[in-house]
Amino acid sequence: MYQLKNITLHRNGHEVLHIEQLDLPANGLTVVLGHNGSGKSTLLKMLAGQFKPDQGQVLLNQTEISRLAPRALAKQVAYMPQQIPQPALLQVRELVELGRFAWRGFWQPWQADDQQRIQQAMQAADVSHLAEHALDEISGGERQRAWLAMLLAQNANMLLLDEPSSALDLAHQYQLMTLLRQQTEQHTCTVIAVLHDLNLALRYADRILALRHGRIWFDGTPSELLNHPKLDDLYGIALDILPREGKHPVAVVA
Amino acid sequence: MKRPSLMQLSLIIVLLALTHLQLATPLSVTEQWQAYWQPQPTHIEQIIFLNADLPRTLLAILLGAAMALSGSLLQQLTQNPLASPMTLGISAGAWCAIVLGGILLPQMPIPIEWLAMIGSLVALGLLGTLAGWRQLHSLSALLAGTALNLLLGSIAGIAVMLNDQYSRSLLVWGAGDLAQNDSHWLSWVCIRLLPALLILPWLCRPLQLLQLGSHAAAAAGLNVLRLAIITSLLALWLNGLAISAVGLIGFISLLAPALARLLGARSPAEQMKYSALLGMMTLLLADTLAMYASQVLPDILPSSAAAGLLGAPLLIYLCLRQPLAEGGELVSPPARSRRKLPLLLCLAVGVVVLVLCAIIGRDGMGQWVWSWPEAQLWSLRWPRLLAACAAGVGLAIAGLILQRLFNNPLASPDLLGISSGASLGMLAGLALGASASQWWFSAGGAALILLLLCWLAPRQTPARLILLGIGLSSLLEAVLQFVMAQGNNDSFQLLNWLAGSSYHTSANQALLLSGLVILLGLFTLPASRVLTLLLLGESHARSNGLNVQRTRWLLLLLAGGISLVISSQFGPMAFIGLVLPQLAIKLGARRIHSQLCLASLLGAVMLGLADLASRTVFFPAQIPVGALGSLACGCLLLLALLARSRSQHA
Numbered sequence: 074m075y076q077l078k079n080i081t082l083h084r085n086g087h088e089v090l091h092i093e094q095l096d097l098p099a100n101g102l103t104v105v106l107g108h109n110g111s112g113k114s115t116l117l118k119m120l121a122g123q124f125k126p127d128q129g130q131v132l133l134n135q136t137e138i139s140r141l142a143p144r145a146l147a148k149q150v151a152y153m154p155q156q157i158p159q160p161a162l163l164q165v166r167e168l169v170e171l172g173r174f175a176w177r178g179f180w181q182p183w184q185a186d187d188q189q190r191i192q193q194a195m196q197a198a199d200v201s202h203l204a205e206h207a208l209d210e211i212s213g214g215e216r217q218r219a220w221l222a223m224l225l226a227q228n229a230n231m232l233l234l235d236e237p238s239s240a241l242d243l244a245h246q247y248q249l250m251t252l253l254r255q256q257t258e259q260h261t262c263t264v265i266a267v268l269h270d271l272n273l274a275l276r277y278a279d280r281i282l283a284l285r286h287g288r289i290w291f292d293g294t295p296s297e298l299l300n301h302p303k304l305d306d307l308y309g310i311a312l313d314i315l316p317r318e319g320k321h322p323v324a325v326v327a
Numbered sequence: 328m329k330r331p332s333l334m335q336l337s338l339i340i341v342l343l344a345l346t347h348l349q350l351a352t353p354l355s356v357t358e359q360w361q362a363y364w365q366p367q368p369t370h371i372e373q374i375i376f377l378n379a380d381l382p383r384t385l386l387a388i389l390l391g392a393a394m395a396l397s398g399s400l401l402q403q404l405t406q407n408p409l410a411s412p413m414t415l416g417i418s419a420g421a422w423c424a425i426v427l428g429g430i431l432l433p434q435m436p437i438p439i440e441w442l443a444m445i446g447s448l449v450a451l452g453l454l455g456t457l458a459g460w461r462q463l464h465s466l467s468a469l470l471a472g473t474a475l476n477l478l479l480g481s482i483a484g485i486a487v488m489l490n491d492q493y494s495r496s497l498l499v500w501g502a503g504d505l506a507q508n509d510s511h512w513l514s515w516v517c518i519r520l521l522p523a524l525l526i527l528p529w530l531c532r533p534l535q536l537l538q539l540g541s542h543a544a545a546a547a548g549l550n551v552l553r554l555a556i557i558t559s560l561l562a563l564w565l566n567g568l569a570i571s572a573v574g575l576i577g578f579i580s581l582l583a584p585a586l587a588r589l590l591g592a593r594s595p596a597e598q599m600k601y602s603a604l605l606g607m608m609t610l611l612l613a614d615t616l617a618m619y620a621s622q623v624l625p626d627i628l629p630s631s632a633a634a635g636l637l638g639a640p641l642l643i644y645l646c647l648r649q650p651l652a653e654g655g656e657l658v659s660p661p662a663r664s665r666r667k668l669p670l671l672l673c674l675a676v677g678v679v680v681l682v683l684c685a686i687i688g689r690d691g692m693g694q695w696v697w698s699w700p701e702a703q704l705w706s707l708r709w710p711r712l713l714a715a716c717a718a719g720v721g722l723a724i725a726g727l728i729l730q731r732l733f734n735n736p737l738a739s740p741d742l743l744g745i746s747s748g749a750s751l752g753m754l755a756g757l758a759l760g761a762s763a764s765q766w767w768f769s770a771g772g773a774a775l776i777l778l779l780l781c782w783l784a785p786r787q788t789p790a791r792l793i794l795l796g797i798g799l800s801s802l803l804e805a806v807l808q809f810v811m812a813q814g815n816n817d818s819f820q821l822l823n824w825l826a827g828s829s830y831h832t833s834a835n836q837a838l839l840l841s842g843l844v845i846l847l848g849l850f851t852l853p854a855s856r857v858l859t860l861l862l863l864g865e866s867h868a869r870s871n872g873l874n875v876q877r878t879r880w881l882l883l884l885l886a887g888g889i890s891l892v893i894s895s896q897f898g899p900m901a902f903i904g905l906v907l908p909q910l911a912i913k914l915g916a917r918r919i920h921s922q923l924c925l926a927s928l929l930g931a932v933m934l935g936l937a938d939l940a941s942r943t944v945f946f947p948a949q950i951p952v953g954a955l956g957s958l959a960c961g962c963l964l965l966l967a968l969l970a971r972s973r974s975q976h977a
Contacts, residue, residue, distance in 0.1 A: 121870055147872025154870075160734075160862040162917050171860050175872035180853055207917075227871070 074099035080129035101279035112287040121152035147175035151229040166204040172226030194225035213240035234266040250277040336604040351380035382507040395606020397565040398580030405463040412566040413577035416475030420450025423479040443567035470737035477901030481954040504629040534595035576631040578638030643798035684935040710837035715938040717841035719930030725889040726904030739905035740890035744796030746899035747803040748776030770895035777887040785876040900953040906960040
């Protein structure tokens, strides 16, 4: 779905991203890992079309992403930012409705089909009971789930999530990842998510993309990452892999 | 770039001072020297030199330093690179207090510097409540400051207009001129300024600590509140002294610290030293320019106008390259109110109030009358009522659009610079002596600014567009001061227009105004979904599929169009467009449609009442409806804010 070619991006004289070639096909759950400042969020914003690279091309289905009209792009790609705004005037239901903007535009009234999608999205993200609450009345985790509901209502086949689990409690983190897993397995959408939790990534990802200093350091499956000879370089700290009987192995700091 | 040393700057100041003196007096430098050490009481040039020219130069040096230090202190305290007594509305507060004190208590039992201090403190208090004490580093502080400037300016304007015998000279003085006729003010300033400066060295280290942010500074053991109180009192005192001595000279306090930073001054001590020297330099330069221009031109050019003309372009430049934090919420919507808003009931109440506004009046003897006015009276009354209501509706709609577009509750149409454009156009009309078609001039001025804004809109972020508007309003101030300083009939006519009077509204104008407002208002309805989407902020709205550049352009054109229509008729009307949408939220209108309806209704009612008050309260004198409306809206906003802070404490 995505093809990146010869990307370079500079900020304040530093090279923050340098990717020669990257293909992201339209299936599965890809997790982006990396140390702080490794360019994860930058990569995601660039995929969301928020800015252009200094050099190189970002192609979405063979079209340069900057050439797409905003609504055409939003029908294909939905993006969750790291920091979610909390306008007091907006209720959760209204927020989720806004996901349908890409499909209905300025004037066209909501159809029955829109209402149904909005309901489903709120149920899937477990925010139906919060529908009438304003965004500033709910907690950070609930807001993250409300935003996810909006993305689901947007019905794009690519979800870009920047640390979607940062404000979630343990149960909701796993619930969220299970939900994303389901979505990708039913082929309703493709997910690319930035995560900080290595174990969450190892457990749910189909593919892991690890960045170091703006360059792709690793690209492969979770088990390949576990067998990587220099896994310690990923975060610059020694890691131990603990195999568990019949369960996913876990990584802990050595 | 290697930065100039303090010695080099001092040398430049000495040279500038000598030039300044040279321009003022025909005496040569050696004669000046003699005049100072061996004065001859009969030599007329020497007397002028000792009593007028030398004090003027010294006063320029002292006050330049005072104003620059005041600005530097405020900037370091608020961490806001565009803060200054002028941009935060503090100078306007001081001036307003001096004008009101002069008019209400003419025998002056309170010394003028204390009046200025009281006014500044009130203005600072208002600013803090309005923008939030923790938001003073952000754009919100500047928005609130500009709104206060407009409001306090119109209060002072009303006071001046109601007492025009006394206040003509006040206008000239308020315009800020450094001319002296003895050394009274020089010694007056010296006594009050120099002791205050002794506090400065104690402030350096705490201010440095404050650069970490107030929380971190408090964690490091700094009593932030005490520092804030001492620093702001000192800053207000320095600025108040300058205003008491020579009137409003705004730009120095903003320019000098900004220049100091451009030259690379970093630590608080360096910033203060460089700011003080640069302040002396800029004021000397501005006053030299003013003196030179006044010798060449037929009119007086006050020093403040010269400073403004020098400073405004720099201010606009600074505005365009300063990154500033965005602000937060203004009034919080009522918590968890899920009830339906009784819009029909509101509408009914609104109509009743408007009918009352139409029929209440006072007869020739000043008695109150409650009846349908006779045909001739009615033909005078309805156009102004209709025009006022239309203006209220329009301002409410434009304010709502801008607040959602800029995602800032303090955005309002009078801050876009469009009304400043209208005023400048009006001024041009007056200067060209075209009395018949002033409307065209003001509309033309506003249209020029609107075109500029629309050209900039896709290229600049919303915050910068607003800063540009603020820069333009400051430029307008400078030009206005120049006109006011003439103290003639033109300036009174202008003052009247600036305060938003509606006496001369003709039937055609009223119909045209209301027609245009309704037409533009109808365009808002299809934009309502976009206005909801913009609540998420621009970058998120973009990932939802909104073409942000085009939307910004269209909405700005819409709000600007409404603002143009109104301000070309009424002049700038502060606060109304800011308050009404917020008031609608406070009353429970969360959704865009109900907010739109309620805000427009409130606008019509508010300005209808203002119109009623303007023709009855000070009968037979009339107060401009715009100023009254601003005042009423300002008071309402304060009430809402006070209610907010009480509920937060509870």
